[in-house]
Amino acid sequence: MNDKKKIFIASSIIASSLLLQSFNFDSMIDKVTDFKKFKNPSDMSPKEVVETMTGGVLSTELITKAFKQALKVGVEKAVDTLGQKGGFMDNPAVHIPLPPPFSQMETMIRASGGGEMIDEFILSMNRAAAQAAPQTAGIFVDSIDEMSFNDAADMLMMDGSPATDYFKKHTREELKKLITPIIIKEMKTNKVYKYYDGVKKVADPGMKTFAKVSNFMGMAKKLGVKKHIPQDGVNIEEYITDHTIDGIFLMIGKSEKMIRTNPAHQTTAEMRKVFGQFVP
Known part of the structure; x- marks a missing residue:
């Protein structure tokens, strides 16, 4: 600030x-x-400003508690919204698109008869994320309970959703490890691997033919983009897990902003005391 x-x-x-x-x-x-x-x-310091100007009413401990409560409310709303039918598929902000390098080849794949396979692949990824989201709530909440804010007073004086940003920065990799098995389970349930393999089979021959005619792979190597060509395919588990986590964090951030600026969303005494008195 x-x-x-x-x-x-x-x-x-x-x-x-x-x-x-x-x-x-x-x-x-x-x-x-x-x-x-x-x-x-x-x-x-931000802590001195907050505690002095509020007569000591807003301590670091109270601010931290209010932020954690806000994050937990955000998790609840996020997984409830995203876990609905079409929670990912129908929401442009979190919709999981065709992954690269297939996204760069979509026109060619569709022209080769793979259009329906692409549509099923995209739908299966988004369904898997939607069905996995509610199962991640407990993991997110446990991470919030264990989290220690370095400077809650500083975050209180920031705009936007600083607690969510802090949460994402300090817990994302650990969350990813815990959530990946859930994603894989739902990927199998929704036949993501089947449609992924189908898209890859359509894409590979077209790419190989194009490469043979134009020496594309040689040019790609020289340009430093060979790694983006679908030889072994994308890490689809990581791709869907990342998008699922990002979607949940996005929704948590939106909820945090509402709680901080709208008294109607301040549902606990701690949140009302902290965010009701001190809004940046």
């Missing part, structure tokens, strides 16, 4: 407090004294 924002927040809180207590002369004098003491909030 920049110095101007610190000064604005601190001054606004003091001004509001002065207005509310304007009929109490002694209290007003105290507030003026506080203002003189902290007239340079740019020299203060």
Whole structure:
């Protein structure tokens, strides 16, 4: 947070407090004294700004608790929304597309008679993610419980969804390891491997023919893009797992923003106390 924002927040809180207590002369004098003491909030840490300007009401512990509650609410809403039929397939923000390198070859694959296979492949991936999402809720919640914020006060003074961003940064790889088996299970249930192999079979001959005629692989090697050519195919488990996790985090972030800015979504005493008093 920049110095101007610190000064604005601190001054606004003091001004509001002065207005509310304007009929109490002694209290007003105290507030003026506080203002003189902290007239340079740019020299203060985020924790000092928050705790001082709220009279110690908002401690780091309380802020952390409120953020964790907000994240858990976000997880609940995310998996509920994404776990619905079409939760991934029909939502452009989280829809899982045809993976590269097949996406670059889609026109050729469809022209070779693989259009229906592509459609089934995409649908199977999105269905697998939707069916896996609700099963990940407990894993996400456990990770939230174990998480330790480095500076909750700093995050409170940021815009957007800083708790979700912090959560994603510090837990993503561990979450990925725990969630991958769930994704693989649902991939099998939804025949993702069957459709993936079907698309690959249609794509490979066309690519090999094109490569033979145009020396495409030689050019690709020189250009440094050979690794993107579907020789062994994409790591489809990792691809779907990454998209599933990203989709859940996206929805958690949206929920966090709503909780921080809309009192109607502040469903616990801690959230009301923290986000109700201090909105960036």
